Amino acid sequence: MARHLRARVLVLPPLLARAAGDHLERHGRDPGPGEVLPPVLVLLTCCLLCWAYVEAGGFGPMLSLPSRLPPGQFWPVFLPSLNANISFWATVALNIPDFTRYARSQRDQILGQLGLPVFMGLFTFVGLAVSSSTEVIFGQIISDPIRLLGRIGGGAGAPAALLAIFGVGLATVTTNLAANVVAPANALASLSPSAFGGFRRGALATALLGAALQPWRLLASSESFVYTWLLGCSALVGPAGGIVLADYYLVKGMELDVGALYSEAPRGRYYYRKGFNAAAMAALLVGVLPVVPGFLHKLGVLSDVKEVFVLLYNNAWFVSFFVAGTVYWLITTLERIVWKRESS
Structure with missing residues (x-):
């Protein structure tokens, strides 16, 4: 579960940044955090992979975790997990025009999405490799990124803890909020402009509904x-x-x-x-x-x-x-x- 969450946190920014950058450039404004900060997330992820590589002693120990599924249980676990992962991304696929509509041309929006499979594969690998390495480093598998960052911070002091908090907060603000708020906010504002009065109220209603769930x-x-x-x-x-x-x-x-x-x-x-x-x-x-x-x-x-x-x-x-x-x-x-x- 946490691996999927981590992948989503880090894969979407390039596409969002491209769409936002096109929109801002067209309106004569400088790019904001949505375009500037995604490379910082990539850098922090690379730092996390490097940390796991050094602490675990290389990719060999990192990827040595054997399968824990008994014989014959692979497909009963794999198929539901595959469908769940597709469902996780299918929501974004349905509302991707909320972002690609800001592209200047069809070519630009296609190029903006070509990075998705690449980043998806890379960050999935990071999630798997780092999660696997935690058994070597800590003696137990830690797949929750929040718990893992807490353990890293606990061993390296306040600077590492602050960096971890910064990374999680950055991912939430630049990616998760955009990916989860834009579509329902637009839908609510379009469904009843008089009730929601635009995107801002729709976003607030989305946040309240999300908390209520x-x-x-x-x-x-x-x-x-x-x-x-x-x-x-x-x-x-x-x-x-x-x-x-x-x-x-x-x-x-x-x-x-x-x-x-x-x-x-x-x-x-x-x-x-x-x-x-x-x-x-x-x-x-x-x-x-x-x-x-x-x-x-x-x-x-x-x-x-x-x-x-x-x-x-x-x-x-x-x-x-x-x-x-x-x-x-x-x-x-x-x-x-x-x-x-x-x-x-």
């Missing part, structure tokens, strides 16, 4: 965070992503009428039925249904379900993504066929 309880264990929260969340973000991609690539052929996207005319191209895309809503429902029994079983509502439902839930993102996308494509295809027949 008590995330510290979700993070209390991997069971609640990975197997309940993230897998359950993947059953919603999966079909949303499948519908969006099916609509753009298969239904609309990668062509959008930008003006019509902002039109409220009842006969507008994207007005659908009284402003609602019934096909998308139906596909979303169908995409979620297969994983509901497994989710209720995980919550303890259903005491016994067939193994197939457990398997579907453990692969919730893949199942809901492909089911919803396929159903949406089929519905829209049938609608076009019916419309052509009626028109002729």
